[in-house]
Amino acid sequence: MRAGLYIVFVFLIIISGHAMSRAQSITINNDLTFGDMFPGVPKEVPKYTAGSAAEFHVSGTAGSELSIEFTLPTYMHMNGFNMQLVFPEDACAMDSSATPDQSSPGYDDIDPWHPITYRLGFNGLTIWLGGMVIPKIVQIPGDYTATIVLTVTYTGN
Amino acid sequence: MKKKLLVLPVLILALVLFGSPGVWAQESGIIQATATVLSSLTIIGNHDLQFGTVTPGINKAVDKSSVGFAGEWLINGVAGAEISLDFTLPDSLILVDSTVGMRVNFSSTDASYSDGTGNQATPTGVINPNGPSAHDLGPAGDMTVWIGGTVYPSISQTGGDYTADVILTVAYTGS
Numbered sequence: 001m002r003a004g005l006y007i008v009f010v011f012l013i014i015i016s017g018h019a020m021s022r023a024q025s026i027t028i029n030n031d032l033t034f035g036d037m038f039p040g041v042p043k044e045v046p047k048y049t050a051g052s053a054a055e056f057h058v059s060g061t062a063g064s065e066l067s068i069e070f071t072l073p074t075y076m077h078m079n080g081f082n083m084q085l086v087f088p089e090d091a092c093a094m095d096s097s098a099t100p101d102q103s104s105p106g107y108d109d110i111d112p113w114h115p116i117t118y119r120l121g122f123n124g125l126t127i128w129l130g131g132m133v134i135p136k137i138v139q140i141p142g143d144y145t146a147t148i149v150l151t152v153t154y155t156g157n
Numbered sequence: 158m159k160k161k162l163l164v165l166p167v168l169i170l171a172l173v174l175f176g177s178p179g180v181w182a183q184e185s186g187i188i189q190a191t192a193t194v195l196s197s198l199t200i201i202g203n204h205d206l207q208f209g210t211v212t213p214g215i216n217k218a219v220d221k222s223s224v225g226f227a228g229e230w231l232i233n234g235v236a237g238a239e240i241s242l243d244f245t246l247p248d249s250l251i252l253v254d255s256t257v258g259m260r261v262n263f264s265s266t267d268a269s270y271s272d273g274t275g276n277q278a279t280p281t282g283v284i285n286p287n288g289p290s291a292h293d294l295g296p297a298g299d300m301t302v303w304i305g306g307t308v309y310p311s312i313s314q315t316g317g318d319y320t321a322d323v324i325l326t327v328a329y330t331g332s
Contacts, residue, residue, distance in 0.1 A: 026186030034192035038238060038329035043192075054188050076192060085190060131190065137328070139194045146190040153183045 024060030024120075026150060032131055040137035047093045047130035048103050054131075055102075056150050059124035065157040068094075068116040068127065068150065076133065076144035083144050084134040087112050091130045096121030102128055117155065195235045196298075200327050204229035206304060208250075211259075211319075214312040221269045221305035222278050228304040229277075230325050236298040239332040244268070244286040247321035250308060259319050260309040263287060268304040271295075277303055291330055 032054035037043050045052045058066065070092070075082040090109035096119060097106050105128065110116055112129055119125075127150065206228035211217050219226045234240065249258030265287060269280035273295030284290050286304055294300050302325060 024184050026184050028186050028188050031188045032190040034190070037192050037194050038235065038331055039194060039197040041329045041331035043331070054190070056186050056188070058184075073190065076190060078194075083192065083194065133192050135192075135194055138197055141194050141196045144192045144194060148188050148190055149185055150188075151183060151185045 024058065024064075024066075024152060024154065026152060027057040027059070029055035029057055029126075032129060032148060034131075034133050037133060037135050037139075039135050039139040039141075042132060042134045044132040045130050047091055047105075047128040049130070050102050053102070054129040054148060056127040056129075057124055058120065058127065058152050060120050060154070062120055062122045062124075065117060065119050065155045066125070067153045067155050068118060069152075070112045070129070071149035071151070072112060073146035073148065076146040078140070078142045078144045081140045081142070081144075083136070083139055085146055086132045086134060087129070088132070089113065092116070092127065094118060094125055094127045096123075096125045098123050100126040102126075195238070198232065198234040198240065198327055198329060200233075200325065201231045202228075202325075203231045203301075206306060206323055208306075208308050211308055211310050211314075213310050213314040213316075216307055216309050218307040219305045221267055221303040222280075223305065224277055226305075227277070228323055230302045232294070232300040232302065232327055234294050234298050234329070236296055237293055238298075239291050239293050239330045240300070240327050241289055241291045241330050242270075242284065242302065243289040243326045243328075244304070245322075245324035245326065246286060247323065250319035250321045252315055252317045252319050255315075255317075257315045257317075259311075259314055261306055261321065262309065263304070263306045267306055268302060270300055270302045272300050273297055277301075291332075 033052045034043055047053045072087050073085055076085050089111040092110040092112040093105035093108045095105040207226050208217050208219055221227045246263050250261050251258050263286045265285040266283050268284035268286040271281045275281040
């Protein structure tokens with residue numbers, strides 16, 4: 001009887017720890033917003049610009065290592081028309097400190113085109129992404145959109 | 158017996174939870190990149206710069222305010238947007254079907270514009286057509302540009318019809 005309870009107890013501990021590891025989640029704090037654009041005039045949104053740069057917050061087990069991967073579009077679209085969208089190789093930044101600072105992030109100039117490995121802090125991890133749009137001189141007016149996907153995975157380390 | 162009853166569910170749970178590691182550990186977040194493209198610029202050459210009949214040896218000027226003779230362009234775009242204006246000016250008018258030229262010159266005050274607050278006689282401002290400049294479109298998104306100039310026919314200027322292209326290129330500055 002005691003042995004059985006012991007096994008259950010150990011297992012609950014394992015489950016408990018496991019359940020904590022599973023608690024990772026991504027919160028979308030801000031879309032990547034370029035606002036109004038003139039045809040023929042490229043526009044950049046720096047990753048440091050609060051309210052315009054994309055912002056994700058990842059929460060989970062503090063200290064856990066994550067693999068972070070973007071799926072990035074190369075065009076924005078509207079009714080069959082497209083507009084070139086560029087993400088430079090330093091367009092991403094992140095901060096896992098207790099007080100994330102978008103203007104001076106702890107880990108800066110990251111290439112969003114390749115998987116990134118980083119550890120969650122006690123307050124999780126905040127990720128920012130900037131980009132640039134290059135409208136043509138005769139770009140058709142209207143509202144253009146594109147989807148950006150962020151996927152995070154525990155590495156187990 | 159009781160032990161067995163406890164161990165079995167433990168094993169089943171362990172298999173369920175640890176049987177496919179990695180699947181549970183992935184999370185995705187999706188955002189949108191958004192942008193609103195404003196209307197494009199349009200420009201129409203509305204009136205040619207016409208010097209009319211020119212007498213050999215006598216210079217002839219057309220003022221930018223001279224209705225029906227000055228060159229005129231009509232521009233339309235986003236209200237209040239700043240645009241750059243860049244003239245490509247000829248240095249000579251060319252006799253049709255020949256290589257004979259007649260000198261033409263554009264002074265630093267030979268062009269003007271209205272953003273809707275002026276007219277050809279009293280424009281909003283003066284433009285130096287010999288270099289690029291930037292001005293704001295009017296409240297309705299319109300701008301009219303006029304240009305004058307001076308031709309310098311030689312005493313022995315060959316008779317006939319002379320022409321040349323005068324090009325105005327406009328673009329949003331983004332401001």
